[in-house]
Amino acid sequence: MLETQSESLFAKLGGSAAVDAAVDKFYRRVLADDRVNRFFEGVDMDKQATKQKAFLTMAFGGPNNYTGLDMKKGHEHLLKMGMDDTHFDAIVENLGATLKDMGVADELIAQVAATAETTREAVMGRI
Amino acid sequence: MLLLAGETLDVLPGETVLDCLVRHQVEVKSGCKAGACQSCLVRTNNVPPAKSQKGLRQDLIDRGYFMSCQCSADELAEIELADTEVFPSYEANLIQVDQLAPNIFRYWLSPESPIPFRLGQFVKLKYHAVERCYSIAEERDGMLGFHVRLIEDGAMSLLLRHAKQGGSFTITGPLGNCSYQAKSKEQPLLLVGSSTGLAPLYGILKDALCAGHSGPIALYHGAADATGIYLQSELLQLADNHPNFSYVPCTDVEQDEFRTGSPVTISLSDLPDLTGYQVYICGNPAMSRAMQKKAFLAGANLADLFMDPFEAQ
Numbered sequence A: 001m002l003e004t005q006s007e008s009l010f011a012k013l014g015g016s017a018a019v020d021a022a023v024d025k026f027y028r029r030v031l032a033d034d035r036v037n038r039f040f041e042g043v044d045m046d047k048q049a050t051k052q053k054a055f056l057t058m059a060f061g062g063p064n065n066y067t068g069l070d071m072k073k074g075h076e077h078l079l080k081m082g083m084d085d086t087h088f089d090a091i092v093e094n095l096g097a098t099l100k101d102m103g104v105a106d107e108l109i110a111q112v113a114a115t116a117e118t119t120r121e122a123v124m125g126r127i
Numbered sequence B: 001m002l003l004l005a006g007e008t009l010d011v012l013p014g015e016t017v018l019d020c021l022v023r024h025q026v027e028v029k030s031g032c033k034a035g036a037c038q039s040c041l042v043r044t045n046n047v048p049p050a051k052s053q054k055g056l057r058q059d060l061i062d063r064g065y066f067m068s069c070q071c072s073a074d075e076l077a078e079i080e081l082a083d084t085e086v087f088p089s090y091e092a093n094l095i096q097v098d099q100l101a102p103n104i105f106r107y108w109l110s111p112e113s114p115i116p117f118r119l120g121q122f123v124k125l126k127y128h129a130v131e132r133c134y135s136i137a138e139e140r141d142g143m144l145g146f147h148v149r150l151i152e153d154g155a156m157s158l159l160l161r162h163a164k165q166g167g168s169f170t171i172t173g174p175l176g177n178c179s180y181q182a183k184s185k186e187q188p189l190l191l192v193g194s195s196t197g198l199a200p201l202y203g204i205l206k207d208a209l210c211a212g213h214s215g216p217i218a219l220y221h222g223a224a225d226a227t228g229i230y231l232q233s234e235l236l237q238l239a240d241n242h243p244n245f246s247y248v249p250c251t252d253v254e255q256d257e258f259r260t261g262s263p264v265t266i267s268l269s270d271l272p273d274l275t276g277y278q279v280y281i282c283g284n285p286a287m288s289r290a291m292q293k294k295a296f297l298a299g300a301n302l303a304d305l306f307m308d309p310f311e312a313q
Helices: A003-013 A015-032 A045-059 A068-080 A085-101 A106-117 B017-023 B058-062 B155-161 B195-210 B232-241 B263-270 B285-297
Strands: B002-004 B007-009 B041-043 B065-067 B078-081 B089-101 B104-111 B122-127 B130-135 B138-140 B143-149 B168-175 B189-194 B217-223 B245-251 B278-283 B305-309
Touching (some): A003 A106, A015 A045, A015 B285, B089 B143, B130 B155, B130 B195, B138 B195, B143 B195, B189 B195, B195 B217, B195 B278, B232 B245, B245 B263, B263 B285
Parallel strands (some): B002 B078, B278 B305
Antiparallel strands (some): B041 B078, B089 B104, B104 B143, B122 B130
16 A cells, blocks of 8 residues: 555645645646537636645655545536546646646656556546 | 544554555545645544644635544544535525616625624525535625526526515525735735626625725626626725725626627736736636636746636526
């Protein structure tokens, strides 16, 4: 289990303060990205932001209890809208760009991307 | 022991409020179980632990909402589910009606006992069994002032058109978080409203000026045509007296003295960069949601966006 490693990633990034600092920047990027913003049309922005915060907390290696099933259920409606792997890639790309803007080291960005990657199969409904 | 709607739930050592609810088969949503996603909000009249309210909107904190995954079940005596909140009600009498525009009137109500509220919040007004939400726009000598646009065939409009002095209303609330809450006196504020969406913005503006807000305050008020622009002389007067306050009335149809277009488009063309701004938005839902998104993309943070959409009915 990568428990100690992931905890240290969360600490290295700056913990929940880093999540708070990143969430608006990340969400703003996603909304401005024409490849994926149609999936966010008409959603309640406040509710969406708290979901983004939960996702970032997880990707940063912070505390979370998401199961693959939660991830699967939460994205089923997007599959119906035509979501595929390229959209998942775009989100991870936006996440990386956000962290780069915040001055996070490439090596840590890679670790965050790898953590986000662990949710791909569930998000895509393939589990 | 945890009390929920008159029922006693037994508590196991070390379990969270969320675990306890789930174990008793009470329907409650949850997501991350780590205090981030805010899916599992419930309410209490006790004092929930600080970490269970971290990151919540201030008005939810004030009303006792907390994340049930972040609180031990043995820390509280009673809870209620999120959608069962009961707000206090007050009887009130109609004191005076002022005409502000051809179809817009200000109703002054005097509540039987003082209501704790912030200007800009809204309440439910009940009159002869019809209930609608209205923002608290003004306060004077203990009376609350509401701006109402009377519409053809509106159930409440028909009643209000004939409301007499002394008429008896029930006020429930207050609700919402659309009230002056600048982080500092210097923070720039943008107020954007359509039609009687001016009501909460007028209250917020009055509160801000009263508090000695020194940062720039820009108010963009939109209406279909000149007949929907109201309180113009009061607002021009305020702009004269406060150099940091600018008032921009806009109308959809071209009229000499007003800017033409929607307050959303006009405010964003004047202020393309909203980084650091606090933005208050009130009006029809489509306008409100569009402004919220555009203001966010223009650099305002979500926590600095306050929105109060309403449907004319």
